Amino acid sequence: MAIPGMEHISSNDNVIFNVTPKYKLYSIGAILIxxxxxxxxxxxxxxxxxxxxxxxxxxAKKTFIFAAGVDC
Structure with a gap:
């Protein structure tokens, strides 16, 4: 998967990205609750x-369809 704007970096380059996403994901604990x-x-x-x-x-679509099918 290519990162937009980073096409010039080859797969052999040792590059560390320190990027904080602007979104939050639900944790396993939240999903359990x-x-x-x-x-x-x-x-x-x-x-x-x-x-x-x-x-x-x-x-996402497959997960929701599966969850809806199991919940019936």
């Missing part, structure tokens, strides 16, 4: 949000 006090669908929604924030839209 959502499962215990809510449902599998609530946990699936939080995981779906994490995938979308990471740009993994296909995984």
């Amino acid at each position: 959502a499962t215990l006090f809510g449902s599998v669908l609530a946990a699936g929604y939080l995981i779906t949000c994490n995938y979308r924030r990471l740009g993994e839209n296909a995984a």
Whole structure:
């Protein structure tokens, strides 16, 4: 996966990126609490949000469909 603006850096270059994202992901603890006090669908929604924030839209869609199917 290429980082925008960093195409000129080859895979052999030793570069360390110290970038803080502008979004927060739901922790495993938050997902566990959502499962215990809510449902599998609530946990699936939080995981779906994490995938979308990471740009993994296909995984987000699959996760939500799976969580909705399990929760029925």
